[in-house]
Amino acid sequence: MKLVDHFQYGLNSPICLTWELTYACNLACVHCLSSSGRRDPRELTTAEAKGVVDELMAMQVFYVNIGGGEPTVRPDFWELLDYSIDHNVGVKFSTNGIKLDGRRAAQLARTDYVDVQISLDGATADVNDHVRGPGSYDTAMRALENLAAAGFGQPKISVVMTRQNVDQLDDFKAIADKFGAQLRITRLRPSGRGADVWDELHPTAAQQRQLYDWLVARGEDVLTGDSFFHLSAYGEALPGLNLCGAGRVVCLIDPVGDVYACPFAIHEQFLAGNVRSPGGFQEVWQHSELFLELRQPQTGGACQSCLHYDSCQGGCMAAKFFTGLPLDGPDPECVRGFGEQALAARDGAVPLPKSEVDHSRSAPRKTRGPVPVTIGIGRPDRACETSPIAGFGASANDSGLFSPAP
């Protein structure tokens, strides 16, 4: 039995979780998954945040990923970091590097049970700053230099893969090697502001293949946060649990204490509760209606008959939701091309889901226009699964493992 089958009754606590400390941020990245920028006046106080740590300790959550916005802009960030570590909750925090001067780098080097993750989306300033803003590349480099000079052991460099940086994979690896860091690459989801740029920035089908091949060939010590499990239909599954963890093994606590299934699903539909409610976080994790529903066995829906369903599990829930696809159908980036078909089959008159949670500093995000309907049904063809060459595609010329030729 696979490990994931053992999770069917749920876990007493998340394995690890993401905790966004603030919606405030000094940057305005175009693809920000949390639409951050402005602080929310209702954000948890220092005392309330410590209360969350106390709960995590009691629930034996061993490790938490702290992010935001930019978590280090909270004046109490360093106090909360030490408080977590002193209470058996290891911390990895994700930062654009703005506050990591020599002094803080030295402080971190002296601190055990803390991981630092620097966000970087281009191996060169032009590619990076196009997405993250002018000066952001330099800020990241400076932080990496300071950490290396202070002797901080193996920070992470976390890259969101886009159409514009897929060709820079080797260069990212070189930057990581240069700073004694570990490279981490993750999937762009159409979440937060990511919804506005997903069409232009998400990797093409050919680039997905390129990315997968690179991970197989060169990715032995490259982390992925298991974010590419939707590519496992290409061949060998990549390391990781290879399933959607939302509400099952992970969740998000946001700056105002709202608990969502996943940081890529900040939307009312995936809101499980709030830590300020009676029973706190534990009550939400163990008994919220949403999480109990997500823990029901998944049937696969339209994907069930596909031979690859076992490895891709229908892909990313957030990616489907925010592109207006049904959750029981293919991922928009399904490697067999069924996602593209499904996208084209969407009802053009129905607007895409848009989260009310938006702390962006600039003018309201442009709303996406209707999608013109050009093709009919996008359901996977069950017939090809029952043919004598099932698993080898619909015909001798189609392995079934690649997107259909345009």
Add this chain to the structure above:
Amino acid sequence: MFDPGLPYRCSPSVALRPEPFGALVYHFGTRRLSFLKTPQLVDVVSGLEHHADAHGAVEAAGVAQPQRPAYLRALAGLAANGTIEER
């Protein structure tokens, strides 16, 4: 090398969290996460420090004879990744 005739215990750097299916084990030093996939294995691992050797812990947990080699192999793996150590 793991020797089931020796006394063992959980490493002090390790936290063990019972779950419905068994247990989650986290090593704070290595950041490695292990899943113990049966409640019986959890009993074996928790019981190590109370027995003179690993064999004793396996027997006390009620592991049936045919399964014992598998359990000893599991313990060997846990010794190799630092979850358990000689005491």
Add this chain to the structure above:
Amino acid sequence: MAPTSETQPAPEEPVVEETLVEEVSIDGMCGVY
């Protein structure tokens, strides 16, 4: 300290018993930063 990205391989060949221990990287689950 480097988290490992290794997992126990899923059994492709017939196995006499299932593995009793499975390792996952702390970075090996989807839905976190």
